[in-house]
Amino acid sequence: xxxxxxxNRGGNSENNQSNRPEWLxxxxxIGKIGEGxxxxxxxxxxxxxxxxxxxxKKFKPSSYGDGVSPTAIREIMLLRETAHENVVKLxxxxxxxxxxxxxxxxxxxxxxxxGIVKHHRDNVKRAINKYTVKSLLWxxxxxxxxxxxxxIVHRDIKPANVLVMGEGEEQGVVKIADFGLARIFRAPLxxxxxxxxxxxxxxxxxxxxxxxxxxxxxxxxxxxxxIFAELLTLTPLFPGQDLQGRPxxxxxxxxxxxxxxxxxxxxxxxxxxxDLPHWQSNQQYIQERKYESPGLYNVVHVSPKSPAYDLLSKxxxxxxxxxxxxxxxxxxxxxxxxxxxxxxxxVPPQPGEEVVNYPTRHVNTTxxxxxxxxxxxSQPAASGIAVSGCIxxxxxxxxxxxPQPAHLAAMQWKQPQGMTSHNLSSQAGMGAAPNPSxxxxxxxxxxxxxxxxxxxxxxxxxxxxxxxRYPPEQRS
Amino acid sequence: xAANFWNSTHHKQLLDPEEADVVHPIDKExxxxxxxxxxxxxxxxxYIARLAQNVKVRxxxxxxxxxxxxxxxxxxxxTEYDPRLVAPSCLYLASKAEESTVQARLLxxxxxxxxxxxxxxxxxxxxEKYRYEIKEILEMEMKILEALNYHLVVFHxxxxxxxxxxxxxxxxxxxxxxxxxxxxxxxxxxxIHPPHLxxxxxxxxxxxxxDKENTAWFEELRVDMxxxxxxxxxxxxxxxxxxAITDDRVNAAMHKLGLKA
Numbered sequence: 144x145x146x147x148x149x150x151n152r153g154g155n156s157e158n159n160q161s162n163r164p165e166w167l168x169x170x171x172x173i174g175k176i177g178e179g180x181x182x183x184x185x186x187x188x189x190x191x192x193x194x195x196x197x198x199x200k201k202f203k204p205s206s207y208g209d210g211v212s213p214t215a216i217r218e219i220m221l222l223r224e225t226a227h228e229n230v231v232k233l234x235x236x237x238x239x240x241x242x243x244x245x246x247x248x249x250x251x252x253x254x255x256x257x258g259i260v261k262h263h264r265d266n267v268k269r270a271i272n273k274y275t276v277k278s279l280l281w282x283x284x285x286x287x288x289x290x291x292x293x294x295i296v297h298r299d300i301k302p303a304n305v306l307v308m309g310e311g312e313e314q315g316v317v318k319i320a321d322f323g324l325a326r327i328f329r330a331p332l333x334x335x336x337x338x339x340x341x342x343x344x345x346x347x348x349x350x351x352x353x354x355x356x357x358x359x360x361x362x363x364x365x366x367x368x369x370i371f372a373e374l375l376t377l378t379p380l381f382p383g384q385d386l387q388g389r390p391x392x393x394x395x396x397x398x399x400x401x402x403x404x405x406x407x408x409x410x411x412x413x414x415x416x417x418d419l420p421h422w423q424s425n426q427q428y429i430q431e432r433k434y435e436s437p438g439l440y441n442v443v444h445v446s447p448k449s450p451a452y453d454l455l456s457k458x459x460x461x462x463x464x465x466x467x468x469x470x471x472x473x474x475x476x477x478x479x480x481x482x483x484x485x486x487x488x489x490v491p492p493q494p495g496e497e498v499v500n501y502p503t504r505h506v507n508t509t510x511x512x513x514x515x516x517x518x519x520x521s522q523p524a525a526s527g528i529a530v531s532g533c534i535x536x537x538x539x540x541x542x543x544x545x546p547q548p549a550h551l552a553a554m555q556w557k558q559p560q561g562m563t564s565h566n567l568s569s570q571a572g573m574g575a576a577p578n579p580s581x582x583x584x585x586x587x588x589x590x591x592x593x594x595x596x597x598x599x600x601x602x603x604x605x606x607x608x609x610x611x612r613y614p615p616e617q618r619s
Numbered sequence: 620x621a622a623n624f625w626n627s628t629h630h631k632q633l634l635d636p637e638e639a640d641v642v643h644p645i646d647k648e649x650x651x652x653x654x655x656x657x658x659x660x661x662x663x664x665x666y667i668a669r670l671a672q673n674v675k676v677r678x679x680x681x682x683x684x685x686x687x688x689x690x691x692x693x694x695x696x697x698t699e700y701d702p703r704l705v706a707p708s709c710l711y712l713a714s715k716a717e718e719s720t721v722q723a724r725l726l727x728x729x730x731x732x733x734x735x736x737x738x739x740x741x742x743x744x745x746x747e748k749y750r751y752e753i754k755e756i757l758e759m760e761m762k763i764l765e766a767l768n769y770h771l772v773v774f775h776x777x778x779x780x781x782x783x784x785x786x787x788x789x790x791x792x793x794x795x796x797x798x799x800x801x802x803x804x805x806x807x808x809x810x811i812h813p814p815h816l817x818x819x820x821x822x823x824x825x826x827x828x829x830d831k832e833n834t835a836w837f838e839e840l841r842v843d844m845x846x847x848x849x850x851x852x853x854x855x856x857x858x859x860x861x862x863a864i865t866d867d868r869v870n871a872a873m874h875k876l877g878l879k880a
Contacts, residue, residue, distance in 0.1 A: 208723060208724070208757070209720075209722060209723050209757075210711070210723060210757040210760045210761070211712075211715070211760060211764065213715040213718075216712070216715045216716055216771065217715075217716070217718075219764075220716055220771040220772055221772075223628060223769050223771065223772070224626075224627060224628055224772050236764075238761045238762075240758065240761060243757065243758070243761065245761070245764075293623060293626075326718075327772075
C-alpha cells in the first residue's frame with residue numbers, strides 16, 4: 144500500500160537527527176549502498192519497525208537549473224502505476240524543498256544477480272543449482288511479461304538491476320529495479336532513437352548495436368538471454384569492449400563477440416538486417432567477417448537438445464521479430480520440467496539440497512545523507528548502478544572485478560553465517576538504459592528533445608559495475 | 620497501468636462532478652465563487668496552451684499539463700497555489716513526463732513575454748508582478764509533484780478519437796472533433812470521465828453539427844450511450860455559457876487573486 148505523504152508520521156522522535164527533514168525522521172539511515180549518475184542510494188530501517196529495511200534513492204537536483212531530473216520523473220511515473228511481485232516496489236516518495244532533492248524509498252533487497260553470480264564464481268566456485276537458475280529466470284520473465292503487457296520496456300536489464308530479496312517473508316523473490324530509462328512505448332512523442340543512451344553494452348541487443356531506431360520489448364528479452372547464459376556459466380556471455388566516440392559509436396567489438404558465438408547473422412535468419420544503418424555502412428567490418436559458429440551450446444555447456452538450450456537460443460534470436468516473447472518464454476517446456484521453478488529462488492524446496500548463503504551489500508557508513516553529495520560530476524565514466532561502496536570512476540577493464548576503494552570505511556551491516564562479502568551491486572537500480580518501443584511502424588524523424596544532451600550525459604555515466612564504460616561526452 | 624486505463628491511477632482517481640467543483644475555504648474567505656474558480660482554471664488552460672505554442676510542445680503535453688493543474692485545484696487552494704505560477708509549472712512538469720522536456724529558462728522567457736496578454740489587461744502597472752524566475756518554477760514543480768501524489772500518467776481522448784473516427788467513417792470530421800476535444804480541457808471533464816467516453820461524446824457532437832446520421836454505429840459500441848450523451852450535453856452547455864464569458868468577467872475573477880504573493 145502506498146503510504147502517501149509521511150509528514151504526519153515523522154517528527155515523533157527526538158534525537159540528534161532532529162535537524163533532518165521530518166519525513167526522514169521515520170528512518171534510521173545506516174549508510175550508503177550505491178551511487179550513480181542520478182545520485183546516491185542509502186540503506187535505512189524504519190524506526191517503527193526496525194526489521195523493515197528500505198533503500199532510499201536520492202536524486203541530486205539538476206545542476207543545470209532544470210529541477211527534478213526527467214529520469215526521476217519517469218521512474219516515479221512508471222513505478223506509481225506498476226504493481227507486481229517481481230517489480231521493485233516504490234514505498235514512498237519524499238521531496239525536500241530545502242535542498243530541492245527528491246527521494247524515493249524502495250523495499251530493500253539484499254541481493255542482485257550481479258552479486259549472486261560473482262559470489263558463485265569467486266567464492267563458491269561451483270555452478271548455481273538448477274532450481275535457483277530456473278526460479279530466478281522464471282520470475283525475471285514474469286516481471287518482464289507484466290511490464291511488456293503494460294507497454295513498458297525496461298531498456299536496462301542487466302544483472303545488477305535484477306534484485307533478489309534476502310531473508311524474510313519474500314526471501315528469494317526477484318525484483319526488477321531501476322526504471323530510470325524505462326519507457327511507455329505505446330505512444331512515444333519522440334522517436335525512441337539511441338542518442339548514445341543505451342543499455343549496458345554487454346546486454347545490448349544486436350538490432351541496437353546495428354543502429355535500429357525503432358526497437359521493441361525484444362531488447363529486454365535479449366538481455367534476459369545473456370543473463371540466463373551468465374547464470375549457467377558464471378561468466379558474461381558477450382563481454383565486449385565499449386568503444387568511445389561521438390556520435391553514438393558503432394560497437395564493433397561487442398558485435399564481434401556476439402558473432403563469434405552465434406555465428407554471422409544472415410539475411411535468411413534476419414530479413415530486415417539489411418535495413419539497419421550500421422549493417423549498410425560498415426560493410427567491410429561486419430559483412431565480411433565470417434565466423435564458423437562454435438555453437439552456443441559449447442559456450443554455455445548445455446546439450447543442444449535440452450529445453451534449457453532451446454529456450455536460451457530462442458531468446459538470443461538475431462531477428463527481434465522472431466525472438467521469443469516473455470509470455471511465450473513462460474510457457475516453455477524448460478519451466479514445466481523438474482526442477483520446477485519456485486517463489487523462493489534461493490532455497491530449493493527439496494530437503495537435503497545445499498543452500499548457499501549470499502553476502503549482503505556493502506554499506507558505507509561514512510557518506511552523509513544530507514548535504515552536498517560527493518558525486519564526481521566531472522567524471523562521466525562508469526559508476527554503476529549502485530556499486531555499493533564503490534566510487535564513480537573510470538574502471539576500464541572489461542572484467543567483472545571492481546576495484547574496492549580501500550579508503551572507504553565499508554562495513555558489513557548484516558552478515559549472515561559469517562560469509563565474507565564482496566557484494567557490489569545495485570539496489571534500486573540506477574542505471575542507464577536506452578529506448579524501447581515496439582511500435583513496428585515509423586515513428587517519425589529522429590529527434591532530440593532540447594534536453595537530450597544533458598540527459599544523455601547523465602545516463603551515459605552508468606554502464607554498470609565498472610565493467611564497461613561509455614564515452615564521455617565531447618562537446619565540440 | 621500504463622497501457623490499461625482501467626487499471627491506471629487515472630481511472631482510480633476519477634471524480635464525481637461535485638468533487639471537482641470545490642472552492643477551498645480559504646479561497647471562499649477571499650471572495651472566490653465557484654464561477655470565479657472555473658473561469659480562472661479556464662483562463663489558465665488557455666495560458667498553458669499559449670505557452671506551449673511558444674515553447675513548441677505538442678497538444679498532448681498541453682492536455683497533461685492542464686489535467687495536472689485541474690487535479691491540483693481539487694486539493695489545493697488558489698490562495699496557497701497561485702495559478703499564475705502553477706500553470707507554467709504544470710506545463711514544465713508535463714513536458715518531462717511526456718518526454719518533451721522544455722528548459723525552464725525558455726519557459727520563463729515566454730512567461731515574461733505573454734505576461735501582458737494574460738495578466739495585464741485587468742491590472743495595469745503590474746507587469747513586474749507576474750513574472751516568475753526559474754527558481755520559483757522549480758520550487759512549484761516539486762510542490763505540484765507532491766500535490767499530485769506523484770501520479771503522473773494521464774490518459775487523453777486523442778488516441779481513441781482517431782481510431783473511433785476512422786471506424787465511424789468520419790475521418791473527414793477529424794479537425795472538428797479534435798477541436799472539440801481540445802475545448803473539453805477548458806472544463807473539468809478529464810477529471811470526471813474516462814477519456815474514450817469524452818472522445819465519443821465529441822464525435823457525437825461532431826456528427827450532430829455535421830448532420831451526420833450514425834446512430835447505428837453508436838449503438839454497436841458497447842458503451843453506455845446515456846453517459847456519452849450526458850458528456851455531450853456538458854460540452855454543448857460549456858459552449859453556450861462560453862458565449863457569455865467576457866474578458867471583464869475573467870479579469871474580475873483574476874483580480875481577486877491579488878498581487879503576486
